[in-house]
Amino acid sequence: MASEKKQGGRPVDAAAGQALKLAALQLVREKGYAKVSIAAIASAAGVARQTLYNRWNTKADLVLDAVFEETGRFSTQPPDDAGMPCARQLESFLAEVFSHLTVDSDPLRALIAAAQEDPAFQAAFRDRFVLPRERIVTELLRRAQARGELSAERDPEMLSAFVHGAFWYRLLNGQPVDAALARAIAAEVFAG
Amino acid sequence: MASEKKQGGRPVDAAAGQALKLAALQLVREKGYAKVSIAAIASAAGVARQTLYNRWNTKADLVLDAVFEETGRFSTQPPDDAGMPCARQLESFLAEVFSHLTVDSDPLRALIAAAQEDPAFQAAFRDRFVLPRERIVTELLRRAQARGELSAERDPEMLSAFVHGAFWYRLLNGQPVDAALARAIAAEVFAG
Amino acid sequence: MASEKKQGGRPVDAAAGQALKLAALQLVREKGYAKVSIAAIASAAGVARQTLYNRWNTKADLVLDAVFEETGRFSTQPPDDAGMPCARQLESFLAEVFSHLTVDSDPLRALIAAAQEDPAFQAAFRDRFVLPRERIVTELLRRAQARGELSAERDPEMLSAFVHGAFWYRLLNGQPVDAALARAIAAEVFAG
Amino acid sequence: MASEKKQGGRPVDAAAGQALKLAALQLVREKGYAKVSIAAIASAAGVARQTLYNRWNTKADLVLDAVFEETGRFSTQPPDDAGMPCARQLESFLAEVFSHLTVDSDPLRALIAAAQEDPAFQAAFRDRFVLPRERIVTELLRRAQARGELSAERDPEMLSAFVHGAFWYRLLNGQPVDAALARAIAAEVFAG
DNA sequence: GAATAATCGAGACGGTACGTCCTGTCTTCAA
DNA sequence: TTGAAGACAGGACGTACCGTCTCGATTATTC
Incomplete structure (x- = not known):
């Protein structure tokens, strides 16, 4: 009663999501939440900006995930x-x-x-x-x-x-x- | 030895500051703080943007004043x-x-x-x-x-x-x- | 020295190409060339985007073919x-x-x-x-x-x-x- | 029946427009119209992107002006x-x-x-x-x-x-x- | 019949460009 | 000197495409 969907398409790259969370966390700790732009996170993660938008709607959503990844x-x-x-x-x-x-x-x-x-x-x-x-x-x-x-x-x-x-x-x-x-x-x- | 300076030029228009506080409060109540821009407040107050900056440094400062004006x-x-x-x-x-x-x-x-x-x-x-x-x-x-x-x-x-x-x-x-x-x-x- | 290659694999689906040309022509007539994206044509043809790229390199190439199909x-x-x-x-x-x-x-x-x-x-x-x-x-x-x-x-x-x-x-x-x-x-x- | 408007505000910086036209013309000649982005022109002119949009709606409008500047x-x-x-x-x-x-x-x-x-x-x-x-x-x-x-x-x-x-x-x-x-x-x- | 191989639908990915919005500063004219 | 008006540099945003890639599923030929 679980897996939901799996019809086709290139699979989501888990590493990209991971890299984004890591980059987000690090940048936010380093420079403060407000001074980190979405573009900067994507760039630091070595990932396209759209890939970030594919997973999270806002910077806050991403950082929430990123913080929880750790804590x-x-x-x-x-x-x-x-x-x-x-x-x-x-x-x-x-x-x-x-x-x-x-x-x-x-x-x-x-x-x-x-x-x-x-x-x-x-x-x-x-x-x-x-x-x-x-x-x-x-x-x-x-x-x-x-x-x-x-x-x-x-x-x-x-x-x-x-x-x-x-x-x-x-x-x-x-x-x-x-x-x-x-x-x-x-x-x-x-x-x- | 008090009033500090008073040499000349156009006097500060108190009405402008008042209009700004009023406009700020109304707009923020209406649309929510984040959706109101500084430009929108100045424009709603019928005042130049610089006039706002002459009195407050940030939107938060202005709104703080505006809220306290009332409460x-x-x-x-x-x-x-x-x-x-x-x-x-x-x-x-x-x-x-x-x-x-x-x-x-x-x-x-x-x-x-x-x-x-x-x-x-x-x-x-x-x-x-x-x-x-x-x-x-x-x-x-x-x-x-x-x-x-x-x-x-x-x-x-x-x-x-x-x-x-x-x-x-x-x-x-x-x-x-x-x-x-x-x-x-x-x-x-x-x-x- | 003619037919080149023919060793295996799924044969090219002629219907897909046809559908693409038709969709391209119709969409271009309807909305204008510049307002039709490659993705929109493929989608309208019920075909994967890559299938289009397998046949034509650019939108212009496809539309050229599509127009000539008719005229x-x-x-x-x-x-x-x-x-x-x-x-x-x-x-x-x-x-x-x-x-x-x-x-x-x-x-x-x-x-x-x-x-x-x-x-x-x-x-x-x-x-x-x-x-x-x-x-x-x-x-x-x-x-x-x-x-x-x-x-x-x-x-x-x-x-x-x-x-x-x-x-x-x-x-x-x-x-x-x-x-x-x-x-x-x-x-x-x-x-x- | 002439001067139209002149009430207030910082005057338009003619040099900025000139720099944009020059940069546009040079870049277009160098790399070709299609390969020059609006951002690249503004950047080459040392001007904010919005300043370009203040004067022309499209790259074509700008280049038209720029070409005529010369010819x-x-x-x-x-x-x-x-x-x-x-x-x-x-x-x-x-x-x-x-x-x-x-x-x-x-x-x-x-x-x-x-x-x-x-x-x-x-x-x-x-x-x-x-x-x-x-x-x-x-x-x-x-x-x-x-x-x-x-x-x-x-x-x-x-x-x-x-x-x-x-x-x-x-x-x-x-x-x-x-x-x-x-x-x-x-x-x-x-x-x- | 099994292995091989190309195509297909689907969709994620790295990129580029776009047009809009906002901020804080500046520059003019008028009061 | 202040105020109204508005241009300017700078920068973030969310969107739209593009061309490539990676899957699983399908459909032929070849062994």
Whole structure:
């Protein structure tokens, strides 16, 4: 129930797509999202500009893919449930997420910005980045409630919005997003 | 020893600046920030493009001014300290801030986005919009602690980041930012 | 020493070539030579683009073939020598040539234009279209000299250039090329 | 009833237009009309691409102007009426026109070709190049009739079409257009 | 009957050019 | 000196073709 289509035509060159993602990521890290043109990415990838348009509609779509190529595997698995207290689990989850931002904070900020002027991209970004992380925290907080580490009266969804909101708020305001912040957030959530 | 310069030449036309702010605000509300060009704003204001550049460096600067022309007077005064419980004060403050967004949520989102690719504008935006509101909430929470309505162990600054973060998070993710959210935020903050 | 090669492989599909010529002619008549792309012709013919390239190198080559598919049989046989005076023979020959242009004047003008930027095509066009018609007129004028209907001092080749030149000149300048022109040309040639 | 407009704005930079015409002419002579892109002309002129579009709509319009910049002054004045016989006058007029083609035959052929796919350009080309030369020859032939050097029964307009037609016909067929042709045409016209 | 070989439909690919749009600077005239 | 008007350099954008290429499927001839 899967493969969909395969009728004819020259097969898509996976290497070209890969090269584009790599070039995009590297250029964006190097010069900043806004200063990299579509043409520059294609050129750096040694690929025709149209080939880029064949796969992605916008620079944002490409960069979203490119960033996930690297970071997609991480941070989307709920942290280990083992004996560690939930507050500690939350802190280490946040610390790991934040650690990726040492190199990709500009792309991430740019993606959030790009989402503000393109609802389709906003939806894609939400599905692939926002919601998974939101759910992890929500689940973690529910487990904490089940284990009695968090008051049953708290609202896990609102708290999750607090957690990610604080993260976004610092990020988008140019303030540090680091291990210290992870600790402070976790502490405050469980301080209630 | 104040007015600096006044030697001659045609006086600056205050009406031109006003027309620009008005045109900017209207166009941005109508078509969305990204789809309005500087030239379009100047043209709609019946003003030369250079006249705009004489007053603002970027579209973001202009729109920031234009938005504040309308909303600047509101929401920056700490809510009334009167007998009302602090949770209620927080809720009503947030509700008022959110109520302006029925018409200006797109400009606000666009300004946050614009701040991501222009540090100078980010600083201006932070000074004029972000920090004042952040301080109001921080102060309010401190008062709540003083009045015993909030545990002294909580961190008002982190909580303020939670509050505004939740606001930004919902706003930038295309989710409703309304009175219900104001109530939920206030409730959760004081639930601890 | 003739048939060249015949070892194997799928035979060329004659129907495909035919479909291409038909589609080319129809599209060119409909939308004008310049507004028809190679891809559009192949697509209209229900044929792969490469199949077109297998047979013709350029759009001009294809259209040349396509136009001749229809009109090639006509106008290349010297007019009947019978009792008719040569002036009359010339007029009726030209009238017949011109009559085809009611539907194909745009393709013909486009082919002349195409020949200006492709020497190889210019040669092909010259061999298949220009020279045959030039020879017919030259021969006709020689016969007229032999029959005393045209002064022996005239130069048949120059006169033939006058005749076809006047035709091209009107055609390429957007002026009518019709029976009236045929009559006027023939009259002037024999007026000397 | 004259100056039209002059209200404000930066004046058009005449040097830019001049540089564009020069670059266009040189590049076209060097590489051929079809192989020169609009961008290449602008770049060679050291001018922004948009500046070119501000003045001309198409490459053909620009090249038409550029060619006339050089040749417009010549060949549009009727040849001297002095004692010279009209046949001689015609020959020398044609010889002069043809002499310009040693360097500009490709541009001229390209302009004729371009006229085939753009009625507006065809009209401009006709007004500025075709008709003036056609009239010169027509007038010259009328004078010849008045002076009894050409039979009053000949049709000067048809003969003029013969003359220019022969010229175009040779030119567009890649055959030499030189002094010998000028002589042959003049001789044949007056041979009648 | 299997191997070989050319063609076909389909469509991706590297390239080139196009015309449009926008930005920030400049140059003029008029107030 | 400011403002209105608008030209200019520069550069990105998305689109349209072109001619080539790479597939799998098809259809002949040759072994």
